[in-house]
Amino acid sequence: MGRLSIVSWVTDSTGIGRRGTDKRRRLTAAAARVLHEQGVERTTIADIAAAAGVPVGNVYYYFKTKDELVQAALTEQTTHLSGLTTRLDELPDPLHRLKGLITAWVDQRDVAARFGCPTGTLAAELDKRADGALDVEVAGVIRQLLDWVEEQFRQLGQPDPTGLAITLVAGYQGMSLLANALRDPGIMTREGGRLSRWLDTLATTP
Amino acid sequence: MGRLSIVSWVTDSTGIGRRGTDKRRRLTAAAARVLHEQGVERTTIADIAAAAGVPVGNVYYYFKTKDELVQAALTEQTTHLSGLTTRLDELPDPLHRLKGLITAWVDQRDVAARFGCPTGTLAAELDKRADGALDVEVAGVIRQLLDWVEEQFRQLGQPDPTGLAITLVAGYQGMSLLANALRDPGIMTREGGRLSRWLDTLATTP
DNA sequence: GTCTATATACAGATAGAC
DNA sequence: GTCTATCTGTATATAGAC
Numbered sequence: 001m002g003r004l005s006i007v008s009w010v011t012d013s014t015g016i017g018r019r020g021t022d023k024r025r026r027l028t029a030a031a032a033r034v035l036h037e038q039g040v041e042r043t044t045i046a047d048i049a050a051a052a053g054v055p056v057g058n059v060y061y062y063f064k065t066k067d068e069l070v071q072a073a074l075t076e077q078t079t080h081l082s083g084l085t086t087r088l089d090e091l092p093d094p095l096h097r098l099k100g101l102i103t104a105w106v107d108q109r110d111v112a113a114r115f116g117c118p119t120g121t122l123a124a125e126l127d128k129r130a131d132g133a134l135d136v137e138v139a140g141v142i143r144q145l146l147d148w149v150e151e152q153f154r155q156l157g158q159p160d161p162t163g164l165a166i167t168l169v170a171g172y173q174g175m176s177l178l179a180n181a182l183r184d185p186g187i188m189t190r191e192g193g194r195l196s197r198w199l200d201t202l203a204t205t206p
Numbered sequence: 207m208g209r210l211s212i213v214s215w216v217t218d219s220t221g222i223g224r225r226g227t228d229k230r231r232r233l234t235a236a237a238a239r240v241l242h243e244q245g246v247e248r249t250t251i252a253d254i255a256a257a258a259g260v261p262v263g264n265v266y267y268y269f270k271t272k273d274e275l276v277q278a279a280l281t282e283q284t285t286h287l288s289g290l291t292t293r294l295d296e297l298p299d300p301l302h303r304l305k306g307l308i309t310a311w312v313d314q315r316d317v318a319a320r321f322g323c324p325t326g327t328l329a330a331e332l333d334k335r336a337d338g339a340l341d342v343e344v345a346g347v348i349r350q351l352l353d354w355v356e357e358q359f360r361q362l363g364q365p366d367p368t369g370l371a372i373t374l375v376a377g378y379q380g381m382s383l384l385a386n387a388l389r390d391p392g393i394m395t396r397e398g399g400r401l402s403r404w405l406d407t408l409a410t411t412p
Numbered sequence: 413g414t415c416t417a418t419a420t421a422c423a424g425a426t427a428g429a430c
Numbered sequence: 431g432t433c434t435a436t437c438t439g440t441a442t443a444t445a446g447a448c
Contacts (some may be wrong), residue, residue: 039331045443057416121330170380170381170383170393229431250422252423263435270425
C-alpha cells in the first residue's frame with residue numbers, strides 16, 4: 001500500500017497526530033458496536049453519529065465514506081483480538097491458552113445470543129456484496145484468529161494444527177450462529193464446555 | 207395459526223388453486239435463490255422480478271410486501287429440507303442417515319463457499335432487524351433440522367441427543383461460514399470428513 | 413473544525429389505466 | 431391479471447456558511 005513517504009504515512013494514514021482524534025476514536029468505537037448490533041446495511045451514518053455523540057453532519061470530516069467506517073470497525077476488531085491473545089500469551093502452556101480463549105467466548109454468551117459473533121456476522125454480510133471491497137479485510141481478521149490458534153496447536157505438538165484450528169474456530173462460529181438464531185446463551189455454555197473437553201482428549205492422546 | 211375454517215385454509219392460505227400460480231412459483235424460487243446470493247437488504251424487488259422473468263410492476267399482485275417474499279423463501283427452504291430428510295429416511299439405519307446429511311452438505315460446498323448456508327446467512331441477517339418480524343420463522347427452519355438430527359441420535363441410543371444435534375448442526379454452520387469467508391470449498395470437505403469420523407467414534411463407543 | 417442545507421439517487425409501495 | 435406512472439420516504443454524500 002503506497003509508501004511513497006514514511007513521513008506522510010506516519011502523519012496522515014492512521015489519523016494519529018491530528019486534532020480531533022477523540023471524536024475519531026468515539027466514532028470508531030460506535031461504528032464497531034452499532035454495526036455489530038444492526039448490521040452494515042441497516043445502519044445509517046446517523047445511527048453511528050448518534051451513538052458516538054457526534055453531530056451527524058460532522059462525520060464526513062473524519063470518514064469520507066460509509067465503507068471507511070466499516071473498515072474502522074474491522075480495525076477495532078483486530079485490535080481487540082490482539083489484546084486478548086496478548087493476555088492469553090502470558091499463560092504458561094498452549095492448552096490453557098486455548099481454554100482461555102474458549103472461556104472468553106463463553107463469557108460473551110449474552111452478546112452472542114443477541115447479535116452473533118461480531119466478526120462472523122460481519123463476514124457473512126460483507127460476502128453478500130457484489131463489490132468484494134472489504135472481503136480481504138474481514139478474512140484477515142478471521143485469519144488472525146486462525147493463525148494464533150494454529151500456533152497453539154503446533155506448540156502442543158499436534159500433527160495437523162491447521163485443520164484443528166479450523167475445527168475450533170468453526171465450532172465457535174457455529175455455536176454463535178445457533179445461539180443467536182435460537183436466542184439461547186446456554187448453547188454457548190454447553191458447546192464451549194464440549195470444545196474444552198475435546199481439547200483435553202487431544203492433549204491426553206499423544 | 208388460526209384455523210377458523212379448513213376450507214379457507216385450503217383455498218387461500220397457500221395460494222393453491224389460484225390462477226397465475228406459475229408466476230407465483232417462479233417468484234418464490236427466484237426469491238429463495240437471489241435472497242441467498244445477495245442477502246435480504248441488498249436485494250430489491252426488481253432483482254427478484256428479473257430473476258423470475260416476471261415484469262417488475264406485477265410482483266405486488268402476488269406478494270403484497272417484500273417481507274412476504276422473504277417468508278416465501280423460508281417456506282421454500284422448509285420444503286427443500288423436508289424433501290432431503292424424506293429421502294434420507296429411506297436409509298436403513300440412523301448412522302447412515304446422518305452421514306447422508308453430511309454428504310449432502312459437502313456436495314453443496316461450492317455454493318457454501320460462495321454464499322454460505324442459505325438458512326444460516328438468512329438467520330444472521332434477519333436477527334439484526336429491530337422488528338423481529340421473521341425471527342420465529344427462521345428459527346423454525348433451524349429447529350426443523352435440529353429435530354430431525356436429534357431423532358437420529360435418539361434412535362442410535364445416544365444419552366444426549368439434543369446436545370449432539372446442536373453440535374452437529376453448529377459444526378455445519380461453522381464450516382459453512384468459514385468456507386464462505388475464506389472462499390475455500392475445501393473446508394467443507396475436510397470438516398465434513400471430520401464430522402463423519404466423529405459420528406463413527408460415537409457409534410462404536412456405547 | 414463544525415454544522416446546515418441540500419443535491420442526488422433509489423427503494424418500497426400504491427393508484428389506476430388497460 | 432398485467433403494466434406504467436408516480437408518490438413517499440430515506441440514505442449517502444457534498445457545498446458551503448460559520
